[in-house]
Amino acid sequence: xxxxxxxxxxxxLIEFVRDGLVEQEHSGFVILxxxxxxxxxxxxxxxxxYLRSCAKPLQAALLIDEKLDEELxxxxxxxxxxxxxxxxxxxxxxxxxxxxxxxxxxEGLIRCGIHSPLAKSITCDTPTVFHNNCSGKHILMLAxxxxxxxxxNTYYEKNHPLQLMIKKKVYELCEYNKETPIxxxxxxxxxFSMPLKNMLTGFLNLFCDxxxxxxxxxxLDNPYIIGGEDRLDTKVMQHSPNCVAKVGAxxxxxxxxxxxxxxxxxxxxxxxxxxxxxxxxxxxxxxxWSNIKIDDSIKTLxxxxxxxxxxxxxx
Numbered sequence: 001x002x003x004x005x006x007x008x009x010x011x012x013l014i015e016f017v018r019d020g021l022v023e024q025e026h027s028g029f030v031i032l033x034x035x036x037x038x039x040x041x042x043x044x045x046x047x048x049x050y051l052r053s054c055a056k057p058l059q060a061a062l063l064i065d066e067k068l069d070e071e072l073x074x075x076x077x078x079x080x081x082x083x084x085x086x087x088x089x090x091x092x093x094x095x096x097x098x099x100x101x102x103x104x105x106x107e108g109l110i111r112c113g114i115h116s117p118l119a120k121s122i123t124c125d126t127p128t129v130f131h132n133n134c135s136g137k138h139i140l141m142l143a144x145x146x147x148x149x150x151x152x153n154t155y156y157e158k159n160h161p162l163q164l165m166i167k168k169k170v171y172e173l174c175e176y177n178k179e180t181p182i183x184x185x186x187x188x189x190x191x192f193s194m195p196l197k198n199m200l201t202g203f204l205n206l207f208c209d210x211x212x213x214x215x216x217x218x219x220l221d222n223p224y225i226i227g228g229e230d231r232l233d234t235k236v237m238q239h240s241p242n243c244v245a246k247v248g249a250x251x252x253x254x255x256x257x258x259x260x261x262x263x264x265x266x267x268x269x270x271x272x273x274x275x276x277x278x279x280x281x282x283x284x285x286x287x288x289w290s291n292i293k294i295d296d297s298i299k300t301l302x303x304x305x306x307x308x309x310x311x312x313x314x315x
Contacts, residue, residue, distance in 0.1 A: 011042035011313065013268070014275050018298055018307035026275035028251060030283065031196050032264040032315070033204065041313050048180040048193035049267060051170070052248035055191060056137050057083040057215055058170045058202050063140060064212055065169070068147050072102045079218040080225040081136035085247060087228030088117025088124070088131035095225055096135045103143035111156050112138040112187040119229040134187035141166075141189065156189045158182065163190050174202030186249065200265040203254045207244050208261045216258055219244040232277050239292035240284055253280050257289055278309050286315045 008029075016024035029042035051058075060082045063069050069079060077091075078099040086092035100107065112132045117124055129135055138156075145155045145162045154160050167190070171177060176198040185191040207216045219226055223237035226246070232253060236245035242259035251268030253276055264283055268276045284290035298307035 008044045008047040009042065010044075010269055013041065013279050013312060015310045015312060016298060016307065017310055023307070024272075024275075026268055026270055026272050026279075028266065028268040028279075029196055030264060030266050030279070030313070031200055032262070032283075032287075033197075033200055034262045035260065039315060044196055044267075046195040046197070048178075048195055049199075049252070050181075050183055050185075050191050050193045050248075050250060051199060052185060052191060052250050052252055053085040053134070054199060054203075054246050054248035054252050054254050055170060056085065056134075057206060057219070057246060058173050059137065059166050060140060060215055061173060061206060061212055062144055062165065062169055064214060066144070066147060068143060069214060071147075072099075072143070074099065074102065076214070076218045076221050077225050078102070079214055080222040082140040083215065083218065083246070084136050084226045085133045085231070085233075086136065086225065087119035087122075087231055088127070088133065089119050089122060089228050091225060092136075092228060093130045096130050096139060099136065099143070100139050103139065103146065105139060105142045105146070105152075109142055109152055109155075110135065110138050118231075121229060132187065134185075138187065138189070158184075158190045166190075167192060170202065173205045174198040175205070176202075196265050196267055199252075200254060200263055203244075203246075203256050203265075204261065204263050207256045207258055207263075216244060219246075220258070232273070232280060235277075235292065236280065236284065236290070240290035243284070243289055245280075247276075251276050255280065255284070255289075257287075262287075274309075279311065282311045283315070 010027040014026045032039040077095045081095040110129045112134045117131045145152045176194045180193045223234045227234035233245040233247045245255045247253045251271035254265045256263035296309045297305045
């Protein structure tokens with residue numbers, strides 16, 4: 001089988017060492033935009049990666065542009081659920097349904113698909129679309145389609161006028177103007193690709209612009225709605241004052257310090273969630289943005305320490 005050519009040069013960011021032997025290595029990229037410098041770990045050579053769920057707050061900017069949040073009387077929690085990759089808990093389902101009712105959307109129109117809740121503590125024999133981690137985004141798209149008078153039955157299609165508007169808005173925020181591949185996200189809507197630095201630029205432009213303060217505050221005030229049980233972005237925001245965070249499939253996480261107007265993006269190439277979390281939390285600690293306690297030990301089910309996770313970079 002022919003392999004794709006690789007146009008990037010990642011660094012090994014983290015090793016899992018068990019009783020003296022390296023058992024796992026996880027490679028990827030880190031880009032930081034700080035006040036006086038830009039730091040790159042690994043060189044992606046501007047290779048375009050898919051935004052995945054990191055696109056959600058950028059897409060929600062249209063809600064504010066159109067003042068649809070005011071028209072519908074949306075709460076901070078309902079704005080948050082539009083940006084969320086949630087764990088399917090009661091608070092998430094209630095927020096999604098409340099948004100749907102205010103927008104006068106029929107449940108049958110929501111085309112995100114059905115999966116069991118991401119929260120491991122929840123047992124659900126008959127999951128619905130509301131348990132889907134992208135349900136809030138789909139309700140947002142339906143609400144916008146209805147607002148613009150677009151066909152609500154085909155809102156998820158690549159060439160639907162709403163999806164073209166979303167692309168224009170996302171590219172504007174990210175300061176990106178090239179035509180790179182567009183794929184279909186797991187929930188069935190178009191997802192765009194662009195270099196990691198442009199993703200980070202988009203987050204800085206969104207979360208540091210007073211115009212979009214409602215989106216910023218929705219994250220800061222409702223970190224559990226954005227993610228939920230065992231979700232990295234929730235953990236970051238609960239322990240890092242003034243920071244907003246959003247994860248995306250494929251090993252992505254973007255964090256913005258809304259006070260200092262700085263930020264960083266992490267991409268773990270093998271999409272290992274444990275590696276992503278450990279890298280992100282260590283960056284926060286190195287920057288002095290978080291007070292979260294980091295456990296670097298590798299333990300057995302009997303709580304015996306048999307190794308440790310080791311970060312291979314310093315800022």
